[in-house]
Amino acid sequence: MAPFSRWITPRSLLWIALAIAFVLLFFPTWLWMAERFDAPDSFYSHGWLIPLASGWLIWRQRQDVKRVPQRATLRGLWWLVPCVALHLAATWLRLGFVSGFAMLGTLYGLVWTCWGGTMLWRLKFPLLFLLFMVPLPGVLLIAISFKMKLLAATFATWGLRGLGLAAVQAGSTIQVPGLSVIVDDTCSGLRSLISLIALSTMWIALLGPSSTRLQKLVIVASSIPIALVANMMRIITLVLLAAIYGHGIAEGFIHYGSGVVVFGIALVALAGMSRCLQRPSLPSLGLK
Numbered sequence: 001m002a003p004f005s006r007w008i009t010p011r012s013l014l015w016i017a018l019a020i021a022f023v024l025l026f027f028p029t030w031l032w033m034a035e036r037f038d039a040p041d042s043f044y045s046h047g048w049l050i051p052l053a054s055g056w057l058i059w060r061q062r063q064d065v066k067r068v069p070q071r072a073t074l075r076g077l078w079w080l081v082p083c084v085a086l087h088l089a090a091t092w093l094r095l096g097f098v099s100g101f102a103m104l105g106t107l108y109g110l111v112w113t114c115w116g117g118t119m120l121w122r123l124k125f126p127l128l129f130l131l132f133m134v135p136l137p138g139v140l141l142i143a144i145s146f147k148m149k150l151l152a153a154t155f156a157t158w159g160l161r162g163l164g165l166a167a168v169q170a171g172s173t174i175q176v177p178g179l180s181v182i183v184d185d186t187c188s189g190l191r192s193l194i195s196l197i198a199l200s201t202m203w204i205a206l207l208g209p210s211s212t213r214l215q216k217l218v219i220v221a222s223s224i225p226i227a228l229v230a231n232m233m234r235i236i237t238l239v240l241l242a243a244i245y246g247h248g249i250a251e252g253f254i255h256y257g258s259g260v261v262v263f264g265i266a267l268v269a270l271a272g273m274s275r276c277l278q279r280p281s282l283p284s285l286g287l288k
Contacts, residue, residue: 018110026087026103032096036135041186043141046195050133053202057126064122071116080109100134125205132198141190148188155228156183156235163236165243174239181239189231192263196223200270207274215277222273223266230266 037047058065083105090098108127112120120127135141149172157174160167168175172183200223204216 015114018114022106022110025084026099026106028091029087029096029099029103033100033133033135036096041191043145043191043194044133044135045191046198047133047135050130050198054126054129057129057202057205058123061122065119068119068122069116070119072114073116074113075117076109076111076113076120080106080113083109097134097137101131104130104134129198129201129205132194132201142185145185145188145190148190148193149183149185152187152189152228152231152235153183155232156239159232159236160239163240167239174235176239176243179239179243181235181242183235187231187235187238189227192231192266193224193227195263196227196266196270199223199267203270203274211277218277219270219274223270226266226269226273230262230269233265234262 033047036042037044083102087099087102087106090096090102104127107130108120111123111127153169153172153174157167157169160174160176165176174181174183197220200220204211204219207216
């Protein structure tokens with residue numbers, strides 16, 4: 001019992017109590033988020049991976065974290081208490097996304113209170129990365145998805161015309177001779193855009209110290225046009241397949257499988273962009 005008793009200290013009991021209180025307080029929020037993650041055609045199906053990725057980022061810098069001085073401070077309560085109050089109000093008003101952000105704010109406040117501001121600053125990236133886990137309001141996502149649908153249909157129509165097809169756009173519908181293809185919410189590209197921005201943000205955390213802030217910002221920003229172009233390529237491919245083999249080819253497995261393939265292409269493009277930005281300048285040949 002002696003080795004076990006060394007771990008049972010008043011401080012460890014306090015941490016255990018705080019962890020249990022945190023789980024109980026935000027359990028309804030977790031249920032809401034899990035429902036959004038698993039919803040059909042969810043924009044946040046990647047949400048389950050975000051906490052794992054954040055924990056892995058913390059584990060990677062565990063040696064640096066051990067060297068950070070741990071100083072509990074009551075200053076963290078100035079952030080912790082309002083976040084808990086915001087969560088209670090959001091739960092009463094059934095504003096799940098507000099409760100989700102309040103949960104992360106409470107987590108930041110707990111780290112600040114229990115381990116100090118230096119520790120909070122050291123863990124700022126993996127903790128802020130958790131923001132990608134909180135689903136935005138459905139009304140906002142639907143509105144953005146609708147705009148992106150129209151934009152994707154416009155770009156795809158231009159691309160098809162560039163290939164020599166007499167393509168005409170009518171809203172989110174692309175008409176080619178003998179065929180009409182509707183660009184639905186799945187093909188809006190919003191799901192890929194959210195996932196690719198999250199992935200590019202994690203990507204820059206793995207870059208070496210030689211990478212500048214500007215390079216990291218460009219990598220994250222480039223994920224937006226990469227996602228849009230990749231989605232346009234997907235729509236053009238589906239339209240061409242439907243024009244050649246019939247409308248049924250663009251449905252079912254081909255429709256959803258193409259999304260996975262195009263997302264893989266977007267990842268390769270993102271990796272290429274990162275490599276180009278980090279490539280050292282060519283040495284001078286000494287030519288006059």
